[in-house]
Amino acid sequence: MLHFELVTPTALVRSEDVYMVSVPGSEGDFGVLGGHAPFMSTVKAGELLIYKSAGADPEKLSIEGGFAEVNEAGLTILAEKVG
Template structure:
């Protein structure tokens, strides 16, 4: 099973790939998203990092982001970040 993940800024599409899990730094706490997650939206904390797990048991890749929104729907997870890096 794979989760469709996209990371987008106002300037460009940063990532678009199938992954195992993403841990999102929500404004009310971190939450993990796997394929089949219930639909939801959340704001993202400023000066935080997204953790991307390419496969089960893999070490996470961390990407620093600054604010934005996360949307989980039946197509996957999209993070709209104010900035990346």
């Protein structure tokens, strides 16, 4: 499992364990699973795809820019705006 947090300047929007998240990175979309190598990326406006389990249909959330960080604790996205 992957611990996923989605944060805006005003609130913690999500904090949960999920199977995978697909992120609209500024260099291209990327997927993050549990145990992913650490890295940081800027995020462009687009849709986050959140997979609760393997093979599940993704939940889609619109975000507008920000940063994504993958580390030993999981994936944190600092988004300018959600929705």
